[in-house]
Amino acid sequence: MPKVNRYVDISTVDKEAKKDYIDRHSPFIHCAPAAKSGEKFSVTVRMGQEYAHPDDPDHYIRSIQLFNGETLLAETTFISGSLGGMGAKGNQEVTYSIVPSGSKLRLTAMAFCTKHGLWECDPVEVPVSAAE
Amino acid sequence: MPKVNRYVDISTVDKEAKKDYIDRHSPFIHCAPAAKSGEKFSVTVRMGQEYAHPDDPDHYIRSIQLFNGETLLAETTFISGSLGGMGAKGNQEVTYSIVPSGSKLRLTAMAFCTKHGLWECDPVEVPVSAAE
Amino acid sequence: MPKVNRYVDISTVDKEAKKDYIDRHSPFIHCAPAAKSGEKFSVTVRMGQEYAHPDDPDHYIRSIQLFNGETLLAETTFISGSLGGMGAKGNQEVTYSIVPSGSKLRLTAMAFCTKHGLWECDPVEVPVSAAE
Amino acid sequence: MPKVNRYVDISTVDKEAKKDYIDRHSPFIHCAPAAKSGEKFSVTVRMGQEYAHPDDPDHYIRSIQLFNGETLLAETTFISGSLGGMGAKGNQEVTYSIVPSGSKLRLTAMAFCTKHGLWECDPVEVPVSAAE
Numbered sequence: 001m002p003k004v005n006r007y008v009d010i011s012t013v014d015k016e017a018k019k020d021y022i023d024r025h026s027p028f029i030h031c032a033p034a035a036k037s038g039e040k041f042s043v044t045v046r047m048g049q050e051y052a053h054p055d056d057p058d059h060y061i062r063s064i065q066l067f068n069g070e071t072l073l074a075e076t077t078f079i080s081g082s083l084g085g086m087g088a089k090g091n092q093e094v095t096y097s098i099v100p101s102g103s104k105l106r107l108t109a110m111a112f113c114t115k116h117g118l119w120e121c122d123p124v125e126v127p128v129s130a131a132e
Numbered sequence: 133m134p135k136v137n138r139y140v141d142i143s144t145v146d147k148e149a150k151k152d153y154i155d156r157h158s159p160f161i162h163c164a165p166a167a168k169s170g171e172k173f174s175v176t177v178r179m180g181q182e183y184a185h186p187d188d189p190d191h192y193i194r195s196i197q198l199f200n201g202e203t204l205l206a207e208t209t210f211i212s213g214s215l216g217g218m219g220a221k222g223n224q225e226v227t228y229s230i231v232p233s234g235s236k237l238r239l240t241a242m243a244f245c246t247k248h249g250l251w252e253c254d255p256v257e258v259p260v261s262a263a264e
Numbered sequence: 265m266p267k268v269n270r271y272v273d274i275s276t277v278d279k280e281a282k283k284d285y286i287d288r289h290s291p292f293i294h295c296a297p298a299a300k301s302g303e304k305f306s307v308t309v310r311m312g313q314e315y316a317h318p319d320d321p322d323h324y325i326r327s328i329q330l331f332n333g334e335t336l337l338a339e340t341t342f343i344s345g346s347l348g349g350m351g352a353k354g355n356q357e358v359t360y361s362i363v364p365s366g367s368k369l370r371l372t373a374m375a376f377c378t379k380h381g382l383w384e385c386d387p388v389e390v391p392v393s394a395a396e
Numbered sequence: 397m398p399k400v401n402r403y404v405d406i407s408t409v410d411k412e413a414k415k416d417y418i419d420r421h422s423p424f425i426h427c428a429p430a431a432k433s434g435e436k437f438s439v440t441v442r443m444g445q446e447y448a449h450p451d452d453p454d455h456y457i458r459s460i461q462l463f464n465g466e467t468l469l470a471e472t473t474f475i476s477g478s479l480g481g482m483g484a485k486g487n488q489e490v491t492y493s494i495v496p497s498g499s500k501l502r503l504t505a506m507a508f509c510t511k512h513g514l515w516e517c518d519p520v521e522v523p524v525s526a527a528e
């Protein structure tokens with residue numbers, strides 16, 4: 001079965017190449033710390049924080065999935081070449097606009113690199129307050 | 133073959149229901165009027181301008197594709213329910229971050245409604261200036 | 265807007281390179297001539313009849329969509345390399361198993377080549393007889 | 397993070413409802429026991445063996461992914477309704493045609509139910525003999 005890789009705090013990693021490998025393959029969720037029920041809530045999933053990933057035809061980030069708990073909200077698939085063309089590196093990202101309806105979001109992102117497989121981030125919990 | 137529907141300026145349309153139908157099914161591209169080669173350029177595709185679309189299990193916006201000319205850059209598929217749950221209407225949207233490399237972008241978006249098929253917007257041309 | 269290319273009978277085309285180009289990019293629907301309501305019905309979409317398409321990282325068939333009328337039934341996306349690896353050519357194909365419920369199917373397939381864009385076949389009409 | 401559910405031999409499960417739940421959500425890989433390098437090899441992924449799954453708008457099998465080791469080969473997404481319409485149950489399936497190039501395939505399938513999340517099967521190993 002495909003291994004689901006997971007981010008490790010790269011400040012605890014010695015080798016530069018390994019820091020780079022882990023960081024550039026990990027999806028990171030960027031969103032506000034709290035949401036309101038029934039109001040638009042923006043969620044960005046961005047690959048990497050400090051390192052960039054190739055976007056070449058034989059090695060690129062093929063997809064990003066956003067889950068709320070067990071529920072898939074959206075999946076984006078990319079074709080290589082949109083980050084500057086052959087040889088360019090970058091941080092693939094996508095922003096979704098969701099409208100929360102429960103009392104809590106539990107967001108996770110899963111990404112797939114065509115060379116290095118599946119990578120998942122730890123869940124990000126976002127409290128959702130009732131509409132005013 | 134599936135018909136590819138296209139936006140019509142709704143100020144030229146008489147019936148309210150038809151304005152609503154056309155507007156809520158049409159993808160609109162929102163981006164800056166010009167881009168720089170090698171720099172990140174944000175492109176949002178948003179469904180509808182003045183009207184909102186259902187997001188129910190049997191009637192929702194299933195996907196948004198972004199093309200540059202004939203080239204597909206990215207495709208996002210949605211599962212119904214992320215816009216507030218059953219009965220809620222909304223304007224599904226997604227934001228991509230691309231890095232242009234040529235002298236011009238010619239962006240088009242195509243969306244698919246599970247009840248009303250394929251909808252495409254007119255191309256948006258964005259000049260790309262050389263990096264400084 | 266991306267052009268939707270369409271198959272042309274290649275026996276009417278003179279140049280060998282153009283025959284090859286048209287044939288290998290066109291999706292062809294293979295199915296029985298008639299279906300029964302409520303019974304499984306197999307539909308294969310196969311790229312090309314007489315010519316094969318590259319499956320290299322920078323040039324491959326990225327997706328095949330199957331429509332019934334205006335309704336998308338399924339979409340398959342491929343990663344390059346499953347047809348024998350770098351340099352190999354092949355005829356990407358996928359088989360779906362649907363269960364018709366109306367009186368007629370009107371099947372169309374749309375494919376996307378990462379270099380040569382969208383290609384659609386003419387609709388295939390399949391009468392659906394009532395369950396016995 | 398979304399849980400990845402896995403098949404359990406249902407003959408070891410007591411409750412009928414649980415047998416049904418596990419079986420209908422599990423992808424099963426059907427293929428020949430051995431493959432030849434450079435020759436087409438058919439791989440069917442079918443949901444369930446003894447039980448069928450709903451295909452209703454609010455509860456259906458949204459996608460099937462086929463992996464070889466860590467490599468995604470193809471992903472199919474479905475729209476509900478292709479298995480007979482509202483109220484009908486069925487076993488969603490898809491057949492891919494791959495051309496192996498190494499000495500072994502290690503196939504896994506992952507499926508997503510819109511209500512019950514991710515389900516993965518155990519890997520199926522297929523020896524690949526050299527071309528004659």
